[in-house]
Amino acid sequence: MFEIFGIPSQALFGQLLIGLINGSFYALLSLGLAVIFGMLNIINFTHGAQYMLGAFCAFFLLQYAGLGYWTALIVAPLAVGIFGMIIERLFLQWLYKLDHLYGLLLTFGLGLIIEGVFRNYFGSSGLPYRVPESLQGGQNLGFMFLPNYRAWVIVFSLFVCLATWFLIERTRLGAYLRAATENPTLVRAFGINVPRMITLTYGFGVGLAALAGVMAAPIYNVSPQMGADLIIVVFAVVVIGGMGSIMGAIVTGFGLGVVEGLTKVFFPEASNTVIFIIMAIVLLVRPAGLFGRGA
């Protein structure tokens, strides 16, 4: 055990770890928001509720079907993603020609409905979800104790983020997607089914949120409002990073998580507000966002 700037290493690295974990959720969620915004021109206010749905899905699978974490990691994003696609077909598809603000208001309303229903049936207190057997325990790294599950969350989110980046920036499917973002009419003229692509994109973005929810379930409790406050922080992350760049969203997400963790060590009073303060500074210095391509 040693000290850095008068802070015990255990506390410093512990908070850094929590920061990285929060950062992985910020990255996954802002990535989903960015992908959805690029394609649908809608800022998905339901994202927090869908993150919560992912966690609840994992909880239900364990509780009622006896299916564990690893199954949930695949099933929950798929199920919530399909639910998202139904939402897109039922509601969102009527809004693409309207002002952005209607998409925001509609998804805000959907979020209220989903969170309200869950709050009625499960109350406000959290439900516990066990860390899977295979990831229990941890490693002693000498300067800190690293729980296996937390290490897994960071590594796996990073992998999912980079895979998403690869899919969008380096594959043929991603090229169609980027082309359809720039000019949907022209891409349709080439015989590509853009409306279906939009539906799938929404499902994918929502699936990312649900995946983050499943990973969060063993760390935080599963509770109906776990997404509501988180999503506002993620909005600030998105404003800081700008939604123009996939890599930008990933870097900003992880980076801000770390900054938030460090703030908890050195200046705990500001840990809730630090991301918003950074947002204000970025707006003053670089209004388009760190990775933004103009407003």
Added chain:
Amino acid sequence: MERVLDPIATSADRPKARAEVVAFVVMVAALIVAPFFLYPLFLMQALCFALFACAFNLLIGYVGLLSFGHALYFGWASYLAAHAAKIWGLPPELAILTGAATAAVLGVMAGSLAIRRQGIYFAMITLALAQMMYFVALQVPFTGGEDGIQAVPRGFMFGFLDLSNQMTMYAVVLVIFLAGFLFIHRIINSPFGEVLKAIRENETRAVSLGYKTDRYKLAAFVLSATLAGVAGGTKAIVFQLASLTDVHWAMSGEVVLMTLVGGLGTVFGPVVGAFVIIAMQNYLSAFDQWVFVIQGVIFVVCVLLFRRGIVGEFAHLLRIKL
């Protein structure tokens, strides 16, 4: 009420103007009679929220800016008004002004940051800044944390109007509401208001015509925040309470909902919307736990089927401007 004609108004606009005058007279008459039939506290709550929604509508309806953080001005004004009345012992009119001034200062700070980005980012920035100040309200001692500021004295308005009398209080709230309403009406029908509408329709074109649109947007933002502050301060005096509910994002969502239900960009819409939503909350209080779900459903229905809102649909049907 003196109606100020738009600079570009023609004789064809006159019947529309007449509809507005008629609607205004009906509204004032209804509000004067109402306390003899309805619970005054309910009416005062609705009037405070009606002014809040009108202030919000000034931005969304006439400048096209969706602020998703208007609870910031409403809530902080309510805290400062409550603090001024209770701890500093200021009379209610000065307490409300303290609240409004707080909201104005916050409006300058948040507004000058938010107008740096357009469209959807504007909404996200205002929401994020409001959330930041929510956490501040949670942490600073004078707000009383979870308890809020309770037992705020109503006091004597101008030294002689005893506000502990429910009817006197109602009259004061009604006068404040009407003054705010007419002030907003004056703003949107002034040359300044015409520039705001030009920015809403086509900001690039307004810039090319030589308008410094950022200054206009900031001015509108601060006016809207200040009036939201008047509403928040008045609310703190009426209910003798300022609490975290008033600064929470759910409150920002509520004022958006009121305006949407009544009709975005209509003069009377926010008033109708506020009464509808407050009435819903009061009379459906048996379904208290479902209130968010019901609000969510109203959001979805309004956006999909009913984008003009109650007043907007009505005006559209009769081909008048309200």
